[in-house]
Amino acid sequence: MKKPKVAFFDFACCEGCQLQVANLGEDLLDILDTIDVVEFREVMTEKWDQGYDVAVIEGSITNEHAIEKIKRIRERSKILIAYGSCATIGGVNGMKNDFELNEIEAHVYQENAKHFKTVPTMAVSQVVKVDYFVNGCPIYPPEFITVLKCALAGLPYHVPDNVVCVECKINENICMYDKGVTCLGPVTKAGCNSWCINNGNVCYGCRGMVSNPNENSAKDVLSKYNISLDLIKNKMNMYNKCRELNKNEKDKS
Amino acid sequence: MKNAILKKEKLDDFIKIMSKDEKVIAPVLKGNQSYTFTEVKSADEISLKYLPTILPPKKYFMPQHETLIEYDKRNGQKVHCVVEVEDLVIFGVHTCDLAGIQCLNMIFADRPKDMNYLIRKNRITLIGLECNSYCDEFASCALMGNHIPKGGYDLLFTDLGNYFFVEINTRKGEELIEKTNLFENADSNHQEELNKLRKLKESIFKPEVDIDKNEIPSLFKKKFESKIWEDIGERCLSCGNCTNVCPTCYCFDVLDIPDLNLKTGKRVRVWDSCQNEPFAKISGGESFREKRGDRKRHRFNRKFRYPVERYGKFFCTGCGRCSRTCMAKIDLKETIRDLIKEGN
Incomplete structure (x- = not known):
């Protein structure tokens, strides 16, 4: 059987999730026995000009150029996997959506701002159809392998x-x-095997909120610890800002 | 079988001798007043006075993650059953948790029998440890009648000052006593001291909620549509803590996990919870218990009503873990009191 052609791409992100894949160690060797990696900027220079069986996307969509690029990748791919918080839920890049876009452009690019038009940060699924999601910042490697197996x-x-x-x-x-x-565990999607807490850290909510979080009760619980509502809101927004785009859509319809 | 005593200074030898042949598990302080059942090699690692552990000893009877089958599709459809099992001695199990294991025994022996559970259970030696006083204010063991031992152990230790009174309940327990050769026969003075403690306990442990236990199932039936469930639902985070820490919650999910070659793999069983949003969801997206209040009500009924109707047994042991662990402070005793107070 011919090995499926798999390509890795990145958009607005820190490339940390690719690093997680490159760091899989022995598992990576097993994966390479199963798939044929045809593009992966972080680890190889080759490019591929035909279709992909699987495209693995990191990063969020933040400008028109990225929208066009992700659409083209989608057209060329049988299966599309979004991985990492940026790609799956917009992630920390979503914090941009709290500001006026022209102010942001001016702040970052100063006098060159007119060359760098930006759009509100979007998760990949807010632009094209996504078949599989691997949430997390960065991804939890065992879950990535599980999803890859499901996709194949x-x-x-x-x-x-x-x-x-x-x-x-x-x-x-x-x-x-x-x-x-305080810990965002009570409102955040599982699947990471409580990776951070196992290692003594708190949950920052990087996998995004469950589809039906009890936000009011979570705020009650947090406020018992004398934490200001603003801080709670900021904690919840750090990774989850882009979900508001879906809410706005719903309001419109 | 005669009863025995073990002088406290010999406890360490007892643990060490047992741990030469098999794993010995006992309550150990993990930090922040939290305890876990963990493997020990000596008595000084053990907390003899402990609050109920984060997870009950059910994790040894039905592990959080367990392989049931290994499959291979490379040449036909080969499957091969797996029972993950090892010899264990669990020392220091409180009577509430022994009651929990008795509930699980009943469930997994019911048809269809669960062979993985039953095989594993036979390889576990249980040594109970009686509570002389309350662990904390969350317990409701006296209401459920589990503050005193009611079987379910091989040996039962009762702390009587400078020695343990040891009730020998099974042949397995007797063999352990013979093998370690550290115990003495209990005489009438020892028996007298035990009776005295039990008498004292009668004045310490009183039913924590003012209700005749036999009235509880009908209370839950009557209060099925109560607004109290809605209120609880508004506070509940659906974190599933209450079910994971419950000594009698046994719901599970079964998944196939393929290897990377996609030809071989295993079927595993993992803990699941009726409090989780997807638990009662079926194809088409329909959910039988969509609201948090419905799920919470279901859990309470699975402790205080349904099993009484089906098995003649309460599935709450009074250990207090669910109330202790709840971030939203949903309290079991308070809930029953509220249901009583609400009247008709």
Whole structure:
């Protein structure tokens, strides 16, 4: 059987997720036995001018040029995987959407701003159809492998719509709230095996909120720890700003 | 079987001798007043006075993640059943958690029998540890009648000052005592001291909620449409903490995990929870328990009503873990009190 042709691309991002893939170690060798990587700027110079069986996309969409490019990649790809917070939910780049675009352009590019037109930050799925999602900042490598296997086998992968606490408790961690520390676990999508908390850190919500978070109750819980509402809002917005674009869409329709 | 005593200074030898032959598991302080059942090699690692552990000992009977089958499609459809099992001694299990294991035993022995569970259970030796007083204010063990031992162990230790009174409940427990050769026969003085403690406990442990236990199932039936469930639903985060830490919650999901070659792989069982949003979702996106309040109500009924109707047994052990762990401070005893208070 011919190995599927897989290409990796990046948009607005830190390329940290590609680094996670390049760092897979022994698993990477197994993956390379299964797939044929035809483009991957981080690790190789070759390019491919035909169709892709699988395109793996990192980064969020932030300007017209990126919109055109992601559309072309979508047309050439049988399967499209978005990976990393930027690609799956817009991620930290979404913070741009809190500002006026011309102010942002002027602030960053100063007198050259007119050459760098920008659009509100969007997740890849807000521009083209995405078949698989690997959330996280950066991606959790075992989940990336699971999704890749599903994509190759033609099986669906459902990003868990449970909160991180579910996995955290199964891992028998001491609750961060018992340590007197705030943690976004109670509203954030699981699937990372509570990676950060297992290693002593809190959850920053990088995988995005569950589809139906109990935000009011989470705010109640957080406010019991004397945290200002603004800080709570900022914490929740750090990765999740782009979901407002969907809300606006809903309001319009 | 005669009862025995173990002098406290010999506990360390007891643990060390056992740990030569098999894994010994006991409650250990993890930090921030949180304890876990963990492998130990000596008695000084063990917390004899401990709050119920983050996860109950059910994690050894039905692991969080367990392989059931290994498959190979390279040449036909070969499957090969797997039981992940090892010999374990679990020391220091409180009577509430012993009651929890008795519930699980009943569920997994019900048809269709769960062989993985039953095989594993037979390889586990259980040594109970009686509570002389309350662990904290979240417990409701007296309401559920689990503050006193009701079987389900091979040996039961009761702390009586400078020695443990040891009730020998099974042949397996007796063999352990013979093998370690550290125990003495209990005499009538020892028995008298145990009776005294039990008498004292009667004055310490009182039903924590003012209701006849037998009335609880009908209370839940009557209060099925109560607004209290809605209020609880508004506070609930659906984090599933209450089910994961519950000694009698046993719901699971089964998944196939292919290897990278996509030809071989395994079928695994993982813990699931009725509190999770997708749990009662079916094809077409329909959910039987869409609202948090519905899910919460379901869980309470699965503890205080449905199993009483089906098995004649309450599936709440009174360990208090669900209330202790709830970030939104949804409290089990308070909920029952509210249901009573609401009247008709």
